[in-house]
Every structure is written in C-alpha cells, then in structure tokens.
Amino acid sequence: MDALSRIDTGTREFEFTPQDFERVRTLIYKHAGISLSPVKQDMVYSRLARRLRANNHKRFAEYLDQLERSGDAAEWEAFVNALTTNLTSFFREAHHFDLLADQMRKSADRRPFKIWCSAASTGEEPYSLAITACEVFGNNPPVQIIASDLDTNVLAHGQKGVYTADRVERLDKERVQRFFLRGTGDQEGHVRVRPELQRLITFKQINLLEPGWPLRESFDAIFCRNVMIYFDKPTQFKILERFTGLLHPQGLLYAGHSENFIHAVSLFKSLGRTVYARAEASLAPGTRKP
Structure with a gap:
C-alpha cells in the first residue's frame, strides 16, 4: 500500500x-x-x-x-x-555569521555592504545579520539588508521585532543587553530588537518563483538557507541562475546545512560548510577588485 x-x-x-x-x-x-x-x-x-x-x-x-x-x-x-514551514532561530548555523563578519572586515571599500536574506521567516535571521554588522562596524554600520519571504504573516512578525524572552535565552548576555529591550506591561516576558537594528532592514514579500524579483542591487551576500530543499532540482537551478545575476562577483551564497548544489557546479563552487562563491570568481572571499 x-x-x-x-x-x-x-x-x-x-x-x-x-x-x-x-x-x-x-x-x-x-x-x-x-x-x-x-x-x-x-x-x-x-x-x-x-x-x-x-x-x-x-x-x-x-x-x-x-x-x-x-x-x-x-x-x-x-x-x-x-x-510554508518557518523554523528559525537567532544565529542558527552560527559559523555562517562568523564567516560573514570576516567577509565584512575584508571589504576593500566602505560602500554599503548589501545582504539579501531570502527566507526571513519571523525575522530572527535578518536581525542576526544586523547584529553581526553592528559588531563589526559599530552601531551605524554601512550595511543594507533586504529581508524577504513568501509568507506575509511571518514578515509582519519580523517587522515588529518583538519576541518571547525564551527566543534569546541561548544568546550571550552581552548581546541581549546590547541589542534587545525588555518588555514591560502587556509586553512583559517579551523582548524587542533595538531601533538601530530595525533601521538596517527592509522587509518585503518575494516569491522566489516570480518571474521578476523587485531587486536591483548587487549583493555581497545572499542568505538562502533551508529553502531549496522544498524545490526540485530544475527549480533550484533556475533560482541559483538568477542569484548569480544579483550577486557581486566576489559575493557569497549561504545555504542550509542539508542543502548542496552539486547539480549547479556551472553556477556556484563550494567553499566548504554550505558556503558558495560564483563559479567564475577568482579572488579570495571577502575581497574586491581594485
């Protein structure tokens, strides 16, 4: 049966x-x-x-x-x-944020470092990106983050930036004190991300299957983690192909721990631990052409 x-x-x-x-x-x-x-x-x-x-x-x-x-x-x-499944947490797959911080530090200039978080869910991932940027550059980092998702409900949650206190229990106390405000009154038992994080992020609905994405940037990093597992290989390839047109020549694609793109070696090459560079990129990660 x-x-x-x-x-x-x-x-x-x-x-x-x-x-x-x-x-x-x-x-x-x-x-x-x-x-x-x-x-x-x-x-x-x-x-x-x-x-x-x-x-x-x-x-x-x-x-x-x-x-x-x-x-x-x-x-x-x-x-x-x-x-739509929306499983997420702050600093999930923490090694990606360490590599992102290193990528930011190696920026050769100070034009805005642009990131697309293409599966933002309830916001923990884009806020983790914003925290990383502040830890590298200070409270006014030259960083712009687009946070998108297919699910409008989770996007609304992320835009508010309010979470139950247990969502930040695993974070370092210093991070919680620096980047979150404790709720009071009817918000007791909750935390709110600080405004300086929210200012770095633009939330918008994007369906990765749409023929035209409302994006014109050249991104230094694209986070597309634990999304491709829901698509078949031909659909994955089409999305990855479109990513190459939006990713800076020396930019990086961050994927989920259960994903691999061996079927798209003409587009991306693995740098290890689910991080990918464009196949034609020849410079070291985090560097740019003069």
Missing part, C-alpha cells in the same frame, strides 16, 4: 482523499514551486483544515474548487502561508 492510499478519511473532521492531497501538491508546486513529499499528507490536512473552517467547507474538494475558481488573491496567500 503506498503513502497516498493510507490517508485516513474515516476519523477526520473534513473529507480528505488521496486525490485531494495530490491536487494540493500540484497547486502548491505551480503557485510557489514547493515540492511536497508524499508523506506530508497529515501536515497538509492539519495546516489546511483551518482554511476549510474559515470558509465553511466540509470537504477539501470544495475548498480547492473555490480556490481555483475564485482566483481570490487573499485566499491564495492564506493557502501558501498555511503550507
């Missing part, structure tokens, strides 16, 4: 058939490029059940019919948001 035929349809609130699951897989792939594994049917049910309740449907087929028929942009956004 295959994974799809094992969907339990008898004990659930909503009717959810193998055909419904295949339809969801097709829709999320066409709309967001995400390749859902055949074993994700329970996750799909639990995530989308909320959308069925919100739209007063009893069957997944009814909801999916409405989604396709109406072309409702808000509901499509809710559909994608529901199926």
